[in-house]
Amino acid sequence: MMKYEEIEADKLWEGVAKLLCGGQRTLTAMFANDERMVNGSMAIYCIFAENSSGKHIALKALLKEEPYEFPSLVALAPAAAWYEREIHDLFGLVPIGHPDLRPLVLHENWPQGLYPLRKDFDESLIVSEANKNYPIPGVEGAGVFEVPVGPIHAGIIEPGHFRFSQAGENVINLEAKLFYTHRGIEKAVEGLSVETAFYQVERICGACSVSHSMAFSQAVEKIAEITIPARAEYLRVLTAELERLYNHVGDVGNLCAGLGFAPGVSHGGRIKEMLMRLNEELTGNRFLRGMITPGGVNLDISTDLVSKIKNILRIVETDFKELIEILKQSGAFLDRIDTTGILPRQAALDLATVGVGARASGVDIDLRRDFPYSVYDKLDFKVPVRVSGDVAARLWVRVDEVIQTVQIIHQILHSIPPGEGLLKTVIPELPPYASALGWSESARGGNLHWVMTGQDNTLYRLFVRSASYANWPALTVAVPGNIMPDFPLINKSFELCYACIDR
Amino acid sequence: MINTLISIILIMAAAPLIEGIIKTAKARFQNRRGPSVLQPYYDLAKFFGKDSVVSPTVSWVFRLAPYVYFATVFAATGVVATGGEVSQFADMLILIYLLGLGRFFLALASLDAGSAFGGMGGSREMFLAVLVEPALLLALISVAFTANTTALGGMAGAAGGLPFSLPYILAAIAFFIVLIAETGRIPVDNPDTHLELTMIHEGMILEYSGRSLGLIHWASMAKQTVMLMLFVAFFVPWDLPGLSQAGLGGIWFVIKVMLAAGLLALVETSTNKMRIFKLPGLLAVSCLLSLLALVAQ
DSSP states (O other): OOOOEEEEEHHHHHHHHHOOOOSEEEEEEEEEETTTTTTTTEEEEEEEEEEETTTTEEEEEEESSSSEEOOOOTTTTTTHHHHHHHHHHHHHEEEESSSSSSSSSSSEEEETTTTTSSSTSOOTOOOOOOOOOOOOOOOSTEEEEEEEOOOOOOSOOOOOOOEEEEEETTEEEEEEEEOOOOOHHHHHTTSBBBBHHHHHTSSSSSHHHHHHHHHHHHHHHHHOOOOOOHHHHHHHHHHHHHHHHHHHHHHHHHHTTTOOOOOHHHHHHHHHHHHHHHHHHHHSTTTOTTTTEEEEEEEOOOOHHHHHHHHHHHHHHHHHHHHHHHHOOOHHHHHHTTTTTTOOHHHHHTTOOOOOHHHHTTOOOHHHHHHHTTTTTGOOOOOOOSSSSSSSHHHHHHHHHHHHHHHHHHHHHHHHOOOSSOOOOOOOOOOOOOEEEEEEEEETTEEEEEEESTTTTTTEEEEEEOOOHHHHHHHHHHTSSSGGGGHHEEEEETTOOOOOOOO | OHHHHHHHHHHHHHHHHHHHHHHHHHHHHTOOOOOTHHHHHHHHHHHHHHOOOOTTTTTTTHHHHHHHHHHHHHHHHHHHHHHGOOTTTTHHHHHHHHHHHHHHHHHHHHTTTHHHHHHHHHHHHHHHHHHHHHHHHHHHHHHHHHOOOOOHHHHHHHHHTTTOOOOHHOOOOOOHHHHHTTTOOOOTOOTTTTOOOGSSHHHHHHOOHHHHHHHHHHHHHHHHHHHHHHHHHSSSOOOOOOTTTTTOHHHHHHHHHHHHHHHHHHHHHHSSSGGGGHHHHHHHHHHHHHHHHHHTT
16 A cells, blocks of 8 residues: 655645655656545645655645645646646646646537546536637748648547648647547546456556556555465466567557558568467457456466467567568668657656657666566566667667567466466455555556545546556657658657557 | 550550559568459449549639549550550650649649648659659650650660660669659658658549549559550560560560569569658669760760
């Protein structure tokens, strides 16, 4: 369970400044909670990551009475910009001094003064269509024009609107309007039992199913103060790494589509398909759903399957190396990816970027190593880091991680304890109003789930900070200065998820 | 006259097949099965069976452009088809300007609908046209110089006399680069992409649908066939002995065109799209090779 340092809302700035400690800690999540039924006030939580010790430190600010206001932290920690806008949208708490308080999650069609994550919001309410303004900043000047793209795109991808300010082919500014398909999962799971809520959590995102279910389960298990069977831990890590593997392999292939390199696309697609069929054999689901459950895992693996996984890994390794050789030998390919879409290291630090996006810009973070969970501290693996911050760096980080992941899976299969007894610990009665943070490193970076229990084993509040949520703002920093036809390439190199933020 | 007409109809009818061959070859090079060779015919049939959606803000240019584009390509086909006979219209300059006229109207139409993608496609196409047209002209001039005529028939005849000489080899490479640019293929443009932001030719015609889109696609395929025929006529002129005597010269020509189409597919599979601002370099190489071909004569 988590400990919180409680302060008054108007002391928030000083409290956070002290905890950030001049860059030694990062603001890794910030969210609100309507605790008026519990202690009579709104609460704002700030979670800080201290990489040196591998600990999360939490600060809780109480907003006792209306008007609910708190000092904006954007000037202190730029990463707070999106969090505060979301708190403003969903809870109606006002960050005073925020430079850009346009709606983030709820667009121009959501009526004013209706805050869906407050407890007194009636879920059965049929919300009327509002017609507010949604100004999107642009650049003006001679020869500068705007190019709107989306929210509906030509490929089979999720909705997002991008507004480019252009001078010729050069991008001067990029604004992204996202959250078109926000599903309100955080609200929907309130009042549900942990087991029922889990199914929605597992379905937040397709490509990060394992990562989300793992983070959520770990948070629940921390509240329940249980440990799960050792074999179950190994099986969890096995599925988590298989998820990383098919994502990375598929992403390398997809990147080739961004510059029209067809052999890479079909090669990557073929290897990914092989892995997804393995996923289906392992869990009955191509996205590996159904394995992890709060308290342990649902499925075991047979020795037959173990040797099958080893076989497929061998094939994947050879074929993937062949693909990488093709890419490395193609001068035309390297010419397109080198120095394209650079995310400077300072921007990555300021925006608290995570995962591949951060590691390609010289920020050496990986939750598996820095905040070890499950059995990662028993495994031997390296965390690849590159410093150039361009499309190439993100590609080669992924490529190196594929090699590491294959190693990890081999270690898991080698050292998994034999199956005896149950693979699942029963979750006892959960204490009311207890909270904990669970995390896992997905293919895109760290996913954080903060869970607070209510009465009778239900959920009071769930907050999900996905890796894509942390990284989307970084994309709009990396694109300006490049030419427009390079946008799809840069976008694919970050490989951000819409569903992960539309939770 | 009748012969020319039959040739034009044959070329127009075979154009989708050439496209299908390129697509199938590409699929095979990528280890895919790919759609049927006849798929472009099915696509055209589908387009011609559909209504067009036209934006209410467009002018007559938008409606007219597909017909103009089709007409210019049809005429260009005619110019090439009469190439065997001596005709005052079968001139390379007429061919170049016919293609230029069609391009001009498509670019105008791309601006007409006022969509950002159309405008970008049009501006990129014009940026390329400035480089492609002189390159095409130079490549053809280097052939015309040897033949001492700009008549296509005379040029082909002269080329047939001197296969594998240095000027022709240089000019062949120069022309092939232009061929790639004119047919909108990798590394210049990507005909298979769905990424609007990277499109050139496809970007220009994004606003078209149904019959007008079908017309544009058909014209593009015919243009591609015409360019391939020119390439074969000028630079792959050698005959298999015996075939011409047996009256099968035409079939041999068709086979050569198909092989050239396969070569196009091979180039497309072996590389990726270049950054748009590096394209002038590629086309400059083409111009330079043509100049060398001229000097080498």
